[in-house]
Amino acid sequence: MTKPLYKAVKTTLLDRIRSGDLAFGDPLPNDADLAEEFGCARLTVYRAMRELADEGYVERRRRAGTRVATRASRGVQLSIARVDEEIFARNAVYRYERLLREKAVPPAAVVTAFALKAGQKALHIRCRHWADDRVFQLEDRWINLEAVPEAAERPFLHYGPNHWLLEHVPFSEVHHDISAVCADAADAEGLKVAVGHALLRLGRTTVSKAGCITVADLKHPGELFSLCSDPQPA
Amino acid sequence: MTKPLYKAVKTTLLDRIRSGDLAFGDPLPNDADLAEEFGCARLTVYRAMRELADEGYVERRRRAGTRVATRASRGVQLSIARVDEEIFARNAVYRYERLLREKAVPPAAVVTAFALKAGQKALHIRCRHWADDRVFQLEDRWINLEAVPEAAERPFLHYGPNHWLLEHVPFSEVHHDISAVCADAADAEGLKVAVGHALLRLGRTTVSKAGCITVADLKHPGELFSLCSDPQPA
DNA sequence: CCCAGTAATAAGTATATACTTAATCATTCC
DNA sequence: GGAATGATTAAGTATATACTTATTACTGGG
Numbered sequence: 001m002t003k004p005l006y007k008a009v010k011t012t013l014l015d016r017i018r019s020g021d022l023a024f025g026d027p028l029p030n031d032a033d034l035a036e037e038f039g040c041a042r043l044t045v046y047r048a049m050r051e052l053a054d055e056g057y058v059e060r061r062r063r064a065g066t067r068v069a070t071r072a073s074r075g076v077q078l079s080i081a082r083v084d085e086e087i088f089a090r091n092a093v094y095r096y097e098r099l100l101r102e103k104a105v106p107p108a109a110v111v112t113a114f115a116l117k118a119g120q121k122a123l124h125i126r127c128r129h130w131a132d133d134r135v136f137q138l139e140d141r142w143i144n145l146e147a148v149p150e151a152a153e154r155p156f157l158h159y160g161p162n163h164w165l166l167e168h169v170p171f172s173e174v175h176h177d178i179s180a181v182c183a184d185a186a187d188a189e190g191l192k193v194a195v196g197h198a199l200l201r202l203g204r205t206t207v208s209k210a211g212c213i214t215v216a217d218l219k220h221p222g223e224l225f226s227l228c229s230d231p232q233p234a
Numbered sequence: 235m236t237k238p239l240y241k242a243v244k245t246t247l248l249d250r251i252r253s254g255d256l257a258f259g260d261p262l263p264n265d266a267d268l269a270e271e272f273g274c275a276r277l278t279v280y281r282a283m284r285e286l287a288d289e290g291y292v293e294r295r296r297r298a299g300t301r302v303a304t305r306a307s308r309g310v311q312l313s314i315a316r317v318d319e320e321i322f323a324r325n326a327v328y329r330y331e332r333l334l335r336e337k338a339v340p341p342a343a344v345v346t347a348f349a350l351k352a353g354q355k356a357l358h359i360r361c362r363h364w365a366d367d368r369v370f371q372l373e374d375r376w377i378n379l380e381a382v383p384e385a386a387e388r389p390f391l392h393y394g395p396n397h398w399l400l401e402h403v404p405f406s407e408v409h410h411d412i413s414a415v416c417a418d419a420a421d422a423e424g425l426k427v428a429v430g431h432a433l434l435r436l437g438r439t440t441v442s443k444a445g446c447i448t449v450a451d452l453k454h455p456g457e458l459f460s461l462c463s464d465p466q467p468a
Numbered sequence: 469c470c471c472a473g474t475a476a477t478a479a480g481t482a483t484a485t486a487c488t489t490a491a492t493c494a495t496t497c498c
Numbered sequence: 499g500g501a502a503t504g505a506t507t508a509a510g511t512a513t514a515t516a517c518t519t520a521t522t523a524c525t526g527g528g
Contacts, residue, residue, distance in 0.1 A: 004480085004482090005482070006481080006482085017405050018404060018442075018443065019443065020443075023404065024401060030508060031509070040482080040483085041483045041484070042484095043482075043484085044481090046509080046510080050510090057405065060509065060510090061490085061491070062491055062492095062507085062508060062509045063489095063491035063493095063506085063507055063509075064490095064492070064507095064508080065508065065509085066508090066509085070400070070401075071405065076314050076410060080310050167258060170251070170252060170253065170254035170257065174310075175461070176459075176460070176461040177459060177460045177461065178457065178461070179434060179456065179457030180415075180432040180433050180434040180435075180456075180457075181432050182416070182430065182431070196416065197416070198414040198415050198416040198432045198433065200412065200413060200414040208252075209252065209254075220414075223411060223412065223413030223414075225410075226409070226410070226411045226412075227410040227411065238510085238512090240512085264477085265479070266478080274512080274513085275512065276514095277512075277513070277514085278511090278513080280479080280480080281511095281512095283479090284480090294479065294480090295478090295479080295520085296478060296479045296480075296519070296522090297476090297477055297478055297479075297523095298478080298479090298521065298522070299477095299479085
């Protein structure tokens with residue numbers, strides 16, 4: 001039940017930083033001195049310091065010591081969960097609806113990403129994710145059947161392709177890009193909003209060893225993300 | 235120059251996961267056995283494993299051992315850098331332009347966030363961040379003078395408030411939310427786009443021990459973020 | 469047969485110790 | 499004066515060892 005020592009050291013140091021006791025660029029004592037101050041081993045201080053450095057609170061350089069980092073260098077953890085989980089977290093009822101499933105020649109950008117030969121087809125899925133009686137996300141996805149031939153057998157009628165892909169394709173690199181677009185006629189119809197309504201668009205490209213697996217275009221009618229940096233460390 | 239041992243262990247294990255050799259849910263050998271396999275100390279394996287767990291590749295439970303994690307549990311690191319850095323990274327010339335600076339009674343939402351008394355004023359800044367000859371970001375910001383009284387003396391004529399705040403307010407919690415909006419008349423004028431153009435809106439609220447410091451509304455005409463999960467571990 | 473108690477196990481924490489490496493400072497020599 | 503040289507320092511890596519704790523699996527008593 002008692003908090004690990006290295007975490008106690010970490011929060012003590014973090015408090016000094018947060019309170020402004022130690023300002024940006026200020027040096028911290030070296031590991032050995034802190035170990036003496038806290039009455040613990042240097043490795044324990046080292047672990048606390050390494051985590052603070054990993055989290056971007058401090059910057060460490062050999063010989064030069066440790067300093068409070070400039071805020072600019074920090075990042076934000078954005079968790080992009082599965083749609084159904086996202087919806088569940090909002091206390092809404094999730095419903096999946098398939099709109100289209102076809103094998104077709106994809107648009108040029110996708111052909112390039114998949115490295116397909118001219119005229120070669122890929123699997124095209126359009127579907128909707130509902131939260132209660134509102135459309136939460138409109139999904140337009142292409143799946144590379146060269147990389148994932150098993151996908152050709154899947155109807156994706158009762159659950160989304162993302163769900164299946166997550167479980168059947170080994171760990172892969174995922175690129176996201178976020179942008180804003182105005183709803184065109186198809187978007188407006190699919191999302192039940194007016195043409196010209198501002199949509200949040202999340203593009204997702206999944207690449208594994210076998211090549212580019214899938215390209216998805218996910219559109220949301222409203223706000224999507226709420227992020228928070230500086231998660232309170234335990 | 236040679237790679238640390240714990241990292242070598244880490245990438246070896248990661249390769250087995252990535253390649254699909256170990257599928258989701260598959261158990262990994264225990265630390266002691268792996269230590270023997272790699273001919274190193276258990277702590278070295280432990281460190282590699284802990285990092286893999288921190289990065290979301292594996293899940294560890296006492297007594298139950300370590301298993302390859304389900305992909306769903308992973309997050310994405312979104313780095314929201316300073317605008318000027320962001321623009322510099324795109325090989326464009328950054329220019330700052332102040333549009334408005336006034337002390338005024340903020341809108342209700344901001345009054346609540348700042349916990350201001352009725353009629354109490356805050357500092358209001360509107361400014362533009364240019365990338366070459368295009369407006370990259372339109373910023374509308376309120377600063378709580380109760381929490382940061384020094385800000386009242388700043389003209390913010392040649393550099394943005396974010397720049398100054400980052401260096402003068404100790405580490406604080408930052409909340410972000412991303413949404414899409416249509417440009418209203420003011421947005422259209424400020425960003426030099428047509429009314430109704432889809433904008434990516436980033437809301438940013440900064441809270442420190444002293445209370446809510448600032449609320450900013452940052453609007454972009456095009457795409458803003460490009461994210462990537464699974465950064466190649468070194 | 470089921471539940472409680474317990475033993476076994478694997479992750480996790482903590483310490484001492486030793487060595488490596490990068491960076492900085494001071495010195496020396498050209 | 500300035501560049502090469504070497505000493506020093508502090509972070510970083512690696513290992514052995516020991517103990518703690520959560521959890522599973524087993525086992526004996528009701």
